[in-house]
Amino acid sequence: MSSQNLKKTDMIFGLCHTTDVEHLLPGGVCKTNEEKFVVLEEVIKKDPQDIIDDIIESGLKGRGGAGFPTGLKWKFASLSPEKEKYVICNADEGEPGTFKDRDILLKVPAKVFAGMTMCGYCINAKKGYLYLRGEYKFMLPELRKVLDSFHEVIKKIGYDFHIDILLGSGAYVCGEETALMESMEGHRGEARNKPPYPTVEGFRNKPTVINNVETFVNVTMIQKFGVAEFKKLGTQDSRGSKVFSVSGDTPKPGVYELELGMKLSDFVDEYGDGDTKAVQVGGASGFCVPRKKFNETIIGFEGIPTGGSMMLFNSSRSMYNVLTNYLEFFAEESCGQCTPCRVGCQQLIRGIRAVKCGQKSPDYLDALLKLTASMKLTAKCGLGQSVANSFSSIVSNFTEEMIY
Amino acid sequence: MKENIEILTKKFGRNREALIPILQAIVEKNSYLSEEAMNEVAKQLDISAAQVYGTASFYSFLDTVPRGKNIIRVCKSIIAEMKGKKEIIKTLENVLKIKVGETTPDNMFTLLETNDIGWSDQEPSMLINDQPYTNLTSEKVIRIINEYRK
Amino acid sequence: MKEMINLKIDDINVSVEAGTTILEAAKKANVRIPTLCYHPDLCIAGNCRICMVEVEGSLTLTAACAMPVSENMVIHTNSLKVRTARKHNIELLLSEHNSECTKCYKNGNCELQDLAAEYKITNETFIDLVPFHNYTIDHYSPAIIKDDSKCIRCQRCVRTCEELQSVSALGVAYKGEHMKISTFMEKSMFDVVCTNCGQCVNRCPVGALVEKNYIDQVWDAIYDPSKHVVLQTAPAVRIALGEDLGYDPGEIVTGKMVAAIKKLGIDSVLDTDFTADLTIMEEGTELLTRLKKALVDKDSSVALPMMTSCSPGWIKFIEHQFPQLLPNLSTCKSPQQMFGALAKTYYAQKRNIDPADIVSVSVMPCTAKKFEADRPEMRSSGYKDVDYVLTTRELAVMIKQAGIDFESLKEEKYDSIMGQSTGAAVIFGATGGVMEAALRTAYELVTGREVPFDGLNITPVRGMEGVKEASVKIEGTLPEWKFLEGAILNTAIAHGLVNAKKVMELVDSGKANYHFIEIMACPGGCLGGGGQPIPTNMEIRMKRNKAIYQEDAGMPIRKSHENPEIALIYKEFLEKPLGHTSHKLLHTTYIDRTK
């Protein structure tokens, strides 16, 4: 039974379930459905400023989690007179329960490369990097093949842009944009102080645009369908569709493209197993929504923004186990440089364990909630800041499970 | 060792950005970074050995302790746990006759757990070297290990 | 002129240059923001999260050390939100920290302790994490103890070792809860490229990196009636010791220091300045000899430029990093070790004491000197030439332990023999000082006239620039130095090993045309040594620098070769510079440590 309010879309994966890049050429057709596809050559004839304005107008926000307006980001980078600039595609996808970039890169990599090239064109960068998490190394040979033919296409249309693929080595925090740049520069993935922001001083201290894999695909599709078509999807605050990674207690785990702005209850109706007790929206660094709040929760930037991870838990699951699993993850994957995150994560784990086994009184949970508030206020990067999300939403909604 | 690393510095360059690709290449070949290898990389990139060690130890895949020829990394995310990771670990420990964190005496396998590897829709899952294996069952695991033993 | 930015900090209007951080702006407004990872000598890390402030309009708090000001910013440094967050972060640091202040070497001089006191952390809110960490203590080095259980991961040491010293013996290893400060493969500091310079020790805010102290050993020696304890003090100690005893930076406390040491019960208080002058005689002669061999005898095996060898941190650095340049090092021992070798030979003979009964102690601004004294080469008297090396800080501790009211002491003079000093020796404590002292003597030796600089002040070699160069034209030479007539002597001076490395790269590539190079391992020279009072920073180094040149200007004798005790020792004991006895006692060899 599909809910009325849940609209499945086909923007990201649609039209071309192929890695073939020929469709980027003038008159190029997509083999899957014979429809004419984006013409990269046409895009690079436009005024870069117009393209940026299009993206701003579209309302596209970053799909990596933080949701920064993509057009604005490009605009900032384009304003710099600096000659050397970079485009980076963030394919570090390490958030627990997230795997949609994996499918995008397996199925429609050419759209990602095209979006990166358009970005390079808009901000005047000649070089792009795709930072692929080490866990996805298996897809490297295929990606390289597509990339080679993509480079041929670019050459054919007389444009100059080159993309390299770099591999991560198993560190979740390297998905954080400045940690990722540190890693690309050969260092430990420790987040930098901001400002300066990457659009001013990014990779090699040069202006850099970094976007999520899906964000780049969206740009490509906006160019294909036009802004108006894109804006038809989603809501005022959350334009477009979103690729979701659905996992946990669901009869149909997998990758789904849905319109933004949906009600969580509609989502659960479609993907739940009939006994859903909670949904973790946005991965370990996101929020846990209990059953009683499904109805009032909107998935989108006006409600709970998400990089796309939806983990469903039914009533057989212990939310205490869920939380300790997340906290162990953070304690291991924090870069470790800043006090609130490095030590805070250790305290949270030991703390809820101590409460669970009765070494600390239930009141101690309040002390820990206060601590997470400080972590959110003082951690240096998004990792430490967002530990509070899952901690406070699980502890306050499932307090009794934490104690007994 | 010197010659091996020289081949890599020729390929990736000698500036700091080359460090991680070089370390990755060494790990791909030798399963881990030996003291000698890290020292040699430090020398050729003109950085300190402590910096090489510090950088390598940051990344889970750049091991600085000896590892077997095939490194098995079982996903330990909450979804994996819900879908039976424990069983998979137990099976692996039984077939390999080692515990998590250990290497088989014949140096063929090292068994590790790792954070989410990006297959929550198909848990339990594991990586053997670069290759993911998903929707694991005990029988499947035994079959896979036997393949590698051949 | 730079653009000015107006902002408000705790209701105080401030106007500062663009690019200023909130922390600096607050200082201007006399608002103190607590810090831990911040150090004025180092790049901004922004990792301790203690300096948090509230910037209106921002959802999170802001690290004041890392945030540049912007127009119309409104900042609160003392809101409830700020206080709670800071307190949390201090409590977190303490929970990971082996808090045992009463048993800690840094007790009373610890930034974490100060913060805990300021925020009155009295009860343990959080769980003690120390039992969950496998903290280790490394005390194998004769100079430095590294205690991971005290480390707050501020990375000041790592930045110091990289940015100031370009050694990076210490790095950050692992991540998350396991993140730690580590050497290569977690070896002992003793087994890695560490130079023992102690710059990291000087900047560690807590007790995680401290000097290995020899206070008790020295007290034991003092109270052992069968021992005769001689103590030498290095040039840079007298201009910094006061800081640990209630004086402002830049106060010269030579006379009181000597008086205090005598009160401790030391048998003879002598001056390393004496052997600094001796170094000039030996090293100056060595330089002229090398020049003669190169220019007159056309001996191509002579290594030029010649480089100074009085900084043991620098020696260990070159032994690790540029072993191919070891022949360029002067073979002179450092003044400390020359002194040690003479104390158990010349001094012992003159005072008629069995050298076996002499305990030779030195007070140095330096931790590397502790390592140097332990080198197997440093036993030319037949004994360990220097038994114990104390830092300036340790001497201050002993003075306090003895209950001495330092300020009310009457100034006293060094004992003799080997207690006489010159202005030339005093400036050994500053970067450029050895060069200046050497030029004062060598020029006069060669020409019979004083160096052609106003008041003997060779200003081009002074100051805090990382690498300095100066050239001196030699004219009107005495007959025996005719071959130097008209020659231009090119010199370079570097302080801080990061600058030393730059110069060595030039020399190594053959691009430098220097004849003589002075290198000091520490920023500012010995006055900024790792064993000096904490804190040490640029502002304080400048003040100590000023004091040194002030002391020099006030000395009756300002040239090493005019030190009467120097003339005496050559007459009575050494015969001549580079002579047989000198060679045996005052010169040394080096090791290629890459092997």
Ligand SMILES: Cc1cc2nc3c(=O)[nH]c(=O)nc-3n(C[C@H](O)[C@H](O)[C@H](O)COP(=O)(O)O)c2cc1C
């Ligand atoms: C700990 C952490 C991990 C992150 N991981 C990813 C990631 O895997 N992929 C991603 O696109 N963004 C990730 N981000 C967000 C990036 O920092 C950045 O905001 C994003 O790449 C910007 O692209 P977008 O605007 O297209 O979303 C992460 C952020 C944090 C704090």
Ligand code: SF4
């Ligand atoms: S919040 Fe965590 S991951 Fe981010 S900088 Fe701090 S320690 Fe590193």
Ligand code: SF4
């Ligand atoms: S390092 Fe500081 S806070 Fe820690 S035990 Fe020593 S004096 Fe106390």
Ligand code: SF4
């Ligand atoms: S003593 Fe000097 S060389 Fe050694 S670790 Fe400290 S700063 Fe680095």
Ligand code: SF4
């Ligand atoms: S050893 Fe000292 S300076 Fe280094 S990180 Fe630890 S506390 Fe900071």
Ligand code: FES
């Ligand atoms: S002093 Fe600002 S973060 Fe440490």
